[in-house]
Amino acid sequence: MQDINLNLEAQIEVPTQPLDLFALGLRIRLEAFVLNADASLDYLRANESEKLKRYLQTTILELQCLLNEFNLYDSLTQTEEA
Known part of the structure; x- marks a missing residue:
């Protein structure tokens, strides 16, 4: 069995407030979106236009959901500050 030493300083602090x-969660989803951005280039290089179109349509929906959730977060933080 391997000994695993975690670098606790590099670990993010897990928040406890909802x-x-x-x-x-929004930050993680946005980071995942950015990391997956090169998938469209893979479809373009492989000349798979149908897969590229489906990927772009899915991306539009994903971005709309992210935008809605960021708007919700903004409204929640504004009501919390008031």
Whole structure:
């Protein structure tokens, strides 16, 4: 069995408040979206236009959902500050 030493300084602090958890989830989803951005280039290079079109349509829906959730987060933080 391997010994695993975690670098605790490099680990993010896990929030405990619901709004902070929501913000962390948004951040993770946005990072995942950015990391997957090269998939469209793979379809383009492979000359798979149908897969590229489906990927772009899915991306549009994903971005609309992310935008709605960021708007929700903004409205929740504004009501919390008031």
